[in-house]
Amino acid sequence: MKDEIQFSDEFLNAYIDDELSQSDKSRLLAAARKNEQLNRRLCQLQRVRNMVQLAYHDVNLPLDDQPVPQRNNSFHPRLATAASILLLVGALAGWFTHNHFADKRGLTELVKELRTNNPHTTDPWKLMVQVSTNDQHRFAVLMDETERLLKAAQAKNENVVIQILANSEGINLLKDDQSAMSLRVRGLNRQYNNLLLTACGQTLKKLKLKNQRVPRLLNEAMVVPSALQEVIEKQKQGWTYVRI
Amino acid sequence: MKNPLLGYCLNRDFKQRLSNSRQRLYRLAFSWCHAHDIADDLVQETMAKALMNSKQLRDPAALDSWLYGILNNCWRDFLRSNRELDDIDELVLLSKDTPENAFERQDLTKVIQQQMEQLSIGHRQVVSLVDLQGCTYEEVSKVLNIPLGTVMSRLSRARKQLAEALLEYQPVHSGNNNKVLRRVI
Numbered sequence: 001m002k003d004e005i006q007f008s009d010e011f012l013n014a015y016i017d018d019e020l021s022q023s024d025k026s027r028l029l030a031a032a033r034k035n036e037q038l039n040r041r042l043c044q045l046q047r048v049r050n051m052v053q054l055a056y057h058d059v060n061l062p063l064d065d066q067p068v069p070q071r072n073n074s075f076h077p078r079l080a081t082a083a084s085i086l087l088l089v090g091a092l093a094g095w096f097t098h099n100h101f102a103d104k105r106g107l108t109e110l111v112k113e114l115r116t117n118n119p120h121t122t123d124p125w126k127l128m129v130q131v132s133t134n135d136q137h138r139f140a141v142l143m144d145e146t147e148r149l150l151k152a153a154q155a156k157n158e159n160v161v162i163q164i165l166a167n168s169e170g171i172n173l174l175k176d177d178q179s180a181m182s183l184r185v186r187g188l189n190r191q192y193n194n195l196l197l198t199a200c201g202q203t204l205k206k207l208k209l210k211n212q213r214v215p216r217l218l219n220e221a222m223v224v225p226s227a228l229q230e231v232i233e234k235q236k237q238g239w240t241y242v243r244i
Numbered sequence: 245m246k247n248p249l250l251g252y253c254l255n256r257d258f259k260q261r262l263s264n265s266r267q268r269l270y271r272l273a274f275s276w277c278h279a280h281d282i283a284d285d286l287v288q289e290t291m292a293k294a295l296m297n298s299k300q301l302r303d304p305a306a307l308d309s310w311l312y313g314i315l316n317n318c319w320r321d322f323l324r325s326n327r328e329l330d331d332i333d334e335l336v337l338l339s340k341d342t343p344e345n346a347f348e349r350q351d352l353t354k355v356i357q358q359q360m361e362q363l364s365i366g367h368r369q370v371v372s373l374v375d376l377q378g379c380t381y382e383e384v385s386k387v388l389n390i391p392l393g394t395v396m397s398r399l400s401r402a403r404k405q406l407a408e409a410l411l412e413y414q415p416v417h418s419g420n421n422n423k424v425l426r427r428v429i
Contacts, residue, residue: 008400009400009403009404010396010397010399010400013396013399013400013403014381014396017374017380017381017399019380019381044407044411045403045407047407047411048403048406048407048410048411049375049403051352051356051406051410052356052360052371052372052375052376052406053375053376054352054353054356055352055353055356055357055360056271056274056275056357056372056376058353059270059271059274059275060267060270060271061266061267061270061284061287
């Protein structure tokens with residue numbers, strides 16, 4: 001209750017919009033972990049934001065006004081930001097970048113907390129993790145956490161499905177280049193059939209439009225039409241969504 | 245001595261960037277007026293003004309914010325020419341369809357757009373700039389020429405109003421009785 005009063009609506013909105021300092025974010029996230037009501041407020045704000053984006057996602061210029069794609073058409077970062085969804089699930093979004101990486105609490109812990117919040121469901125826990133940046137450290141942590149969760153679920157015979165969705169620069173996670181990371185992703189996918197690998201079709205299309213080299217993806221990776229559409233669809237189907 | 249070729253290249257680059265902004269401007273304009281023909285006119289006018297006043301853009305990196313500011317002026321001019329006596333920040337345009345009809349059609353997108361239309365224009369503009377264009381609060385403050393605190397309070401009130409209207413909405417899929425929208429954590 002104290003946290004409810006402590007954090008104003010403006011403060012929570014500023015968190016959703018990434019306007020808070022690191023220390024304020026950490027303070028809020030720590031409180032949200034313990035306070036279900038606060039967590040719910042954050043989720044509601046995030047959902048409203050998602051819905052607004054959904055409502056105007058398909059609003060396009062009349063066809064005769066469409067600009068012709070240019071060979072060296074520069075791709076503005078803000079457009080990339082908008083196009084690659086970016087904006088979901090506030091209470092968890094900062095979680096991955098928080099210092100708890102070194103902690104034992106990982107996806108496994110997250111799923112446990114989620115189960116606690118909804119103990120009566122018999123549905124599988126469906127978790128989508130979106131990766132948008134080409135950051136080897138994040139890739140490594142993501143794979144560590146994913147493996148730990150899949151292993152724990154298997155040991156306890158629990159029904160968990162994880163979908164990794166790579167878009168923008170995160171597409172490099174699914175590159176088939178025989179690197180150690182590539183071999184690891186492929187190995188994990190072969191080991192666990194409840195791990196799905198998906199790549200954003202829009203990202204690949206944009207790379208082609210910009211005449212950039214389109215990476216060869218792992219055969220195990222499935223290309224979905226667009227990351228945004230995939231996230232929205234999966235959220236509608238009750239998937240938990242985390243972006244790292 | 246100023247190199248004329250440099251001016252030509254800058255001008256060409258400016259036009260290219262302006263052209264690339266059309267889609268973003270159109271989406272923003274539509275989210276404010278919810279009419280394709282008006283949005284199209286607003287974008288055309290914005291582009292024309294931007295071309296005429298290109299020298300006023302001091303920081304090329306701030307092109308988007310600058311364009312949003314011009315679009316805002318065009319939109320205000322449009323509203324003034326139609327409703328001179330109203331305070332446009334408080335103005336709520338009447339929607340053409342009723343929420344009940346849209347609910348019946350299970351058209352989530354339409355429902356959300358309708359609820360956006362129910363926001364006052366000042367609130368709607370802030371939501372659009374932050375959620376659709378990814379503007380920071382500071383950028384919104386400059387584009388709309390309002391204090392940062394006003395940006396925050398408008399955004400907060402707008403999202404609260406949208407949450408109250410939208411989070412109750414539960415479309416029913418044929419053959420599937422599960423809730424379609426649910427809390428994710």
